[in-house]
Amino acid sequence: MISFPEKVKIKEVGPRDGLQNEAVEVPWERKVEWINLLSAAGYEYIEFSSFVHPKWIPQLKDADIVARSIDRNPGTTYAALVPNVKGLRKALDNGVDEVAVFMSASETHNKKNINKTINETYPVLQEVITESKQEGKKVRGYISCVFGCPYEGHVPFERTAAVAKTLLKMGVDEISLGDTIGTADPKQVDLFLEYMKERVSLEHTALHFHNTNGMALANVTVALQHGITIFDASLGGLGGCPYAEGASGNLATDDLVHMLHRMGIETGINEEKLRKAAAFLEQELGKRLPSHQRQIAAKEEVG
Template structure:
């Protein structure tokens, strides 16, 4: 039985792209995974993670074949002590050819610091919920968008790409369900300001394929499919089904966090993003190309979980270890 399991897993881990031709034409044959573990996954860790560990993590993710790795956040150390080594990380990671290493910059001061450290791509972070915006960044949704305008202007002048995040696109821990129309309006504003891509975040993981369908039906009237990425947390175990539903709409950019690291400090009980290992395993089984070596990825997941003294939240990582 063990030998049969090993054989099956080896086939699925290294699945051929031929399977892609058997699927609906609306499902992309290639998906770019945006790895958010080093930033989104680690930012809320209570114990400071050594800079060397973060650098090893990022280098391992690059070696595993990830093409976009969000490495850190240029925020005030007072608010996010875990990210206080941002410049050191950006300057000392091994930058692989063809790999993008974006950083989060919530304000102009953070943007300027990121540029000095060598950033070539940045991210901005807004919310679809007024209550969440006030709790998270202490301003209304409209105010947050106005605050981003000088960042976008400065970035575009320096030919630096800007990615936009919108959180709480399905539900808010304070307001409950969020209207897709609200999300679509923010998407339009982010695109008008110059963001090349918008990541839709189900921050507290309450979405289901049904609510994601309602969201995308509206949002994709305001944006082209190649301008949209998805960022699903797995609180209720719905991240993979929601990713699959998004693929059916033609979305080909998926955020994920190695071994499911992360959570949300403003949403009690919210678990981390979809585990990168689980996303890659699913896509491999569908014949969708990611460019990621899943065995190397599993090793990276084990490394960071060992350093954090915790078990992996990736089902694939746990299952593969037993086999």
């Protein structure tokens, strides 16, 4: 019999990774309302924004006022992505609970995304990690393009393992391994995790799938069998990477929660409140979100 974990932690990245690629800029007041709805749904972790320069991601230019205005649930960690020490200090000034840094396993994608080589990126992130630790904050490290790159194609497993090992030595508390353009398939995920577990502890490792080819939930199922219990997801399947052409939406939180609950795996998230949060966002964006749960909701509304 296949063995699955009893509980999974879902980290909601919709307010950051979901909204950053949307043409519609949601007003900060409405973002705050949406994040409050997410908090009410029972998340342990919400990545609410990114403290990057507005010219790079204008959709997130309101990170400071959003951070100051959301209702903080005592049981929820409110995290933000930061590119450098300048962004970190803004995040700290606005009460961020946890910091996320980011880089890629693909040299080309890293240059497109950060304008630096992989080796040039480490010192920048080390500054962020060191100062975050001094301020008593945990640090999460995103690694993009671990299953494939829009510029280089296949990314060798050993390169991802090397980047992960380096970030862990630098002091990150958790690694999130990203299928940035949604190219992974279940067999590849199986081989990848077998390779990684021999070189890097998977105890504090998350997986961040995109659903470009419709295989995100299948990939999650394989990861569960390897003992992975942390997954990033975006409500309704919203999102994509502005520096990775062809990257469609993230793994949909509502689809993931529905599947896990059907499998008897706890998430701590209330599905009815999740539906309410998704409906609110659809109204703000003026479109139906692509998740299966939202398509079912649309049929129910018509019926």
